[in-house]
Amino acid sequence: MSRALVLSSGCPVRPGFGLPGRGAGPWGSCRGPRERLRSAGLNPNLITRLAPIRVRAGLLKESASPMATVVMKFGGTSVANIERIQNVARHVKREVDAGNKVAVVVSAMSGVTNQLVAWVKDASPLYDAREYDAVVATGEQVTAGLLAITLQGMGLRARSWTGWQVPIKTNAAHGTARITEIPGAQIKKAIEGGEIAVVTGFQGIEPLEKRISTLGRGGSDTSAVAIAVALEADVCDIYTDVDGVYTTDPRIVPKARRLAKISYEEMLEMASLGSKVLQTRSVELAMVYKVRTRVLSSFVAPDGMKAFSPDNIEDIGTIVCDEDEIVEQQVVSGIAYAKDEAKVTLLKVDDKPGVAARIFGPLADANINVDMIVQNVGADGKHTDMTFTVQAAELTRAIDVLKKAKADIGHFDIKSSADIVKISVIGVGMRSHAGVAAQMFKVLSEKGINIHAISTSEIKVSVLIEAAYAELAVRALHSAYGLDND
Numbered sequence: 001m002s003r004a005l006v007l008s009s010g011c012p013v014r015p016g017f018g019l020p021g022r023g024a025g026p027w028g029s030c031r032g033p034r035e036r037l038r039s040a041g042l043n044p045n046l047i048t049r050l051a052p053i054r055v056r057a058g059l060l061k062e063s064a065s066p067m068a069t070v071v072m073k074f075g076g077t078s079v080a081n082i083e084r085i086q087n088v089a090r091h092v093k094r095e096v097d098a099g100n101k102v103a104v105v106v107s108a109m110s111g112v113t114n115q116l117v118a119w120v121k122d123a124s125p126l127y128d129a130r131e132y133d134a135v136v137a138t139g140e141q142v143t144a145g146l147l148a149i150t151l152q153g154m155g156l157r158a159r160s161w162t163g164w165q166v167p168i169k170t171n172a173a174h175g176t177a178r179i180t181e182i183p184g185a186q187i188k189k190a191i192e193g194g195e196i197a198v199v200t201g202f203q204g205i206e207p208l209e210k211r212i213s214t215l216g217r218g219g220s221d222t223s224a225v226a227i228a229v230a231l232e233a234d235v236c237d238i239y240t241d242v243d244g245v246y247t248t249d250p251r252i253v254p255k256a257r258r259l260a261k262i263s264y265e266e267m268l269e270m271a272s273l274g275s276k277v278l279q280t281r282s283v284e285l286a287m288v289y290k291v292r293t294r295v296l297s298s299f300v301a302p303d304g305m306k307a308f309s310p311d312n313i314e315d316i317g318t319i320v321c322d323e324d325e326i327v328e329q330q331v332v333s334g335i336a337y338a339k340d341e342a343k344v345t346l347l348k349v350d351d352k353p354g355v356a357a358r359i360f361g362p363l364a365d366a367n368i369n370v371d372m373i374v375q376n377v378g379a380d381g382k383h384t385d386m387t388f389t390v391q392a393a394e395l396t397r398a399i400d401v402l403k404k405a406k407a408d409i410g411h412f413d414i415k416s417s418a419d420i421v422k423i424s425v426i427g428v429g430m431r432s433h434a435g436v437a438a439q440m441f442k443v444l445s446e447k448g449i450n451i452h453a454i455s456t457s458e459i460k461v462s463v464l465i466e467a468a469y470a471e472l473a474v475r476a477l478h479s480a481y482g483l484d485n486d
């Protein structure tokens, strides 16, 4: 039987297509995603590339089915060897045995993508990004095939799907591609028919030139959320090597606490400020399309866990959800750190109008993202020092661009350092509580830690400090904001 799906507003839409998450369906919201990002103090342009994804979100289900549709994503350490893949297969079997329809999204086995990236760089320092993608996408294909074989060996029906087979369509930004569309009909039909779909994470296809694309490091999280949107899944479960999202990286702070829930806005800031537990784009997608995303551990005995059902979703892990679902909201929810930035200081640049434009213009033209910027007032009124940060991987290129623009910028001396870390405190409670930044500066000063740059938004404060103090700073702040688990 085929009938048009109907938005709760009454607008008929064709199955397989839909509108960005503006509906008022089960996860819908009256505010558009752009307004939500803006009111969360985030850049609304974050979603410009996501809007064209043609999927159904916030729609009423065609029929009330007792079965849930579950997307299960397993990261590199969860599929590190055959034994771990067998463990993953048992997690999948638990869901299938309970009657759930399952799509699994897998990463490459732990270490494989790093090796593939290193081989590309060894082959040529200047490489074609399309060939980089052809190489680095292979890791996921191995895991998907191995998991499908393992599931079949357990008597289950399963098949692997690569990015082009689904297809997961992306733009042409090879190496950091964005998903533009997932026509989900075929894969949906497969799982409706009781087959487990094992999908390669991290990869898609650029449909114009029909080239394999990849979504940036950690991109399997984004693949999983996008597949959940395309399948209108009831949950997107991200299985990893920790049992949820913590107040900070539990590997750095043993006293970190698992959060039962975290808002999309806070998770977005945590991810973009360095908490790699979820890729930033996966959180953007989940937020826009209202996907209930849960982070949980694959290192739990598969039969020691209950299969997913909507009424036990809160029993384990961390749910990423709307802010108003969180009853006890802390002022500060988490602390993130990012070690992948580098600091550039231009000394003695002319202190006159237009200099900043002449410095940052060429960097923008070279596609180099600048994060924090500090300009000192020069003592003599004629010169000033300008400090800013770029991604550490872009440091050499940034210095090159500035040296080439010297004739235009005028005189400067240049200093740079990659031995820095950005520490951020995050919490939606900051919107209504003053003093979070002041407390951060006090804690750091008590530990004798010097701050090189500061940036703030409505729900975060970030500081730049020397890398050697990273752990000390994170631990001290974690205690000071009352986040320690003791």
Ligand code: ADP
Binding pocket: 074, 075, 076, 077, 078, 107, 218, 239, 240, 241, 242, 244, 245, 246, 247, 248, 249, 250, 251, 270, 274, 275, 276, 277, 278, 334
């Ligand atoms: P996967 O391979 O499953 O994708 P990742 O290594 O990408 O896993 O992400 C999981 C890791 O994220 C954890 O091992 C942990 O060290 C790190 N992490 C950083 N910040 C946090 C946080 N706030 N909560 C939980 N884990 C975090």
Ligand code: ASP
Binding pocket: 075, 076, 107, 108, 113, 114, 139, 201, 202, 216, 217, 218, 219, 220, 221
């Ligand atoms: N295998 C890819 C990486 O290591 C994607 C992922 O694991 O999410 O970055």
Ligand code: MG
Binding pocket: 075, 218, 221, 276, 277, 278, 279
């Ligand atoms: Mg990851």
